[in-house]
Amino acid sequence: MNHIDAFxxxxxxxxxxxxxKATVVFRGSRMVDSVxxxxxxxxxxxxxxxxxxxxxxxxxxxxVANADTYIIDIDQFSGPVGGLHTAVxxxxxxxxxxxxxxxxxxxxxxxxxxxxxIDKDYDVVVPVQPDSRLQPxxxxxxxxxxxxxxxxxxxHHEKSLSMLAVFEPMMVKQKSFESYRHLTDSxxxxxxxxxxxxxxx
Numbered sequence: 001m002n003h004i005d006a007f008x009x010x011x012x013x014x015x016x017x018x019x020x021k022a023t024v025v026f027r028g029s030r031m032v033d034s035v036x037x038x039x040x041x042x043x044x045x046x047x048x049x050x051x052x053x054x055x056x057x058x059x060x061x062x063x064v065a066n067a068d069t070y071i072i073d074i075d076q077f078s079g080p081v082g083g084l085h086t087a088v089x090x091x092x093x094x095x096x097x098x099x100x101x102x103x104x105x106x107x108x109x110x111x112x113x114x115x116x117x118i119d120k121d122y123d124v125v126v127p128v129q130p131d132s133r134l135q136p137x138x139x140x141x142x143x144x145x146x147x148x149x150x151x152x153x154x155x156h157h158e159k160s161l162s163m164l165a166v167f168e169p170m171m172v173k174q175k176s177f178e179s180y181r182h183l184t185d186s187x188x189x190x191x192x193x194x195x196x197x198x199x200x201x
Contacts, residue, residue, distance in 0.1 A: 004115070005093040006039045006046045008032060009083035009137065010061060010101045011053035011073050022061050022101040026193055033065045034104040040066040041108035043097065043115065049090065051083050080137060081161045088146045100137035105191050109183050114140060114175065123170040127190075130177050135190050136163035145170055 010022040010032055022032035029037075036048055049069045052058045053076040064070075074086045080100070087096055095118055099106060110127075117125045123145035129135050149166060180186055 003093050004043055004046045004095050004097060004140075005049065005087075005091040006043055006097040006099070007049045007051050007083070007087040007091075008035050008039070008064075008067075008099050008101050009051050009080060010057060011051055011076065011078075011083055020057065020060050021193065022057075024193065026104045029104070030064075031104040031193060032061060032101045035099050035101055035106055036064050036066040038106050038108045038111060039097065039099065042111035046097070047093075049087070051086050079161075080163050081166055084141065084146060084163065084166065085150050088141070088143045088150065091143050093143060095140050095142055097140050098137060100192075102193050103138060103190055104193060105185060105188050106138055107184060107189060110138075110180060110186075110189050113180055113183060114138075117173060117175055119173055121171065122173040124167045124172045125175065126167075126172060127175045127180065128177055129190050130187055132177075134164060134174065136167070138190060141167075 022030065024031050026034065039046065039048055047068045048066055049071055050061065050064055050067050051071055051073060052061065053073050055072065058070050071086065071090055073082050074089060075082050084098060087098055097111065114125060114127060118140055123142045124139060126139040127135050149170060
């Protein structure tokens with residue numbers, strides 16, 4: 001397999017938090033730094049990109065430990081699909097890992113496990129959460145397949161599309177919760193920190 005690039009999406013409006021979620025300190029570290037650290041441990045050779053909505057967001061976030069490159073969304077505030085579009089447009093890797101910045105409990109152990117599931121016969125490797133929902137913001141994507149899908153969709157649909165709708169027609173390898181239940185803190189890997197109340201959990 002060729003090298004893998006990793007993209008951390010920080011371009012949301014953070015309306016429920018009231019300030020940039022990426023910079024919020026959760027259990028001693030900024031959330032974006034926690035996610036980047038987990039990725040670096042799991043994928044030591046990966047290039048780690050920070051994807052922001054605009055330069056103001058990047059300035060607010062500042063330097064991120066373990067990050068290599070900082071880029072701007074093709075269409076700012078276009079949601080996770082826009083972030084995915086930006087990611088595949090900026091990668092020359094065969095596969096990318098995409099993560100949200102507001103899941104600070106995402107672990108290196110889990111990311112490494114999911115990476116081992118990459119399969120030449122699939123376009124997406126995505127985990128199923130304990131609540132049985134797919135989690136597309138902690139998943140691996142084949143770059144060429146996503147690029148082709150984005151071309152099918154056209155360039156102006158990101159705001160109205162969900163991530164699941166994007167890869168719905170693609171070959172998707174779902175990893176059940178049972179397949180990674182044995183990992184440390186598996187029940188809370190995808191815990192979202194979206195509001196001040198979540199910080200206290």
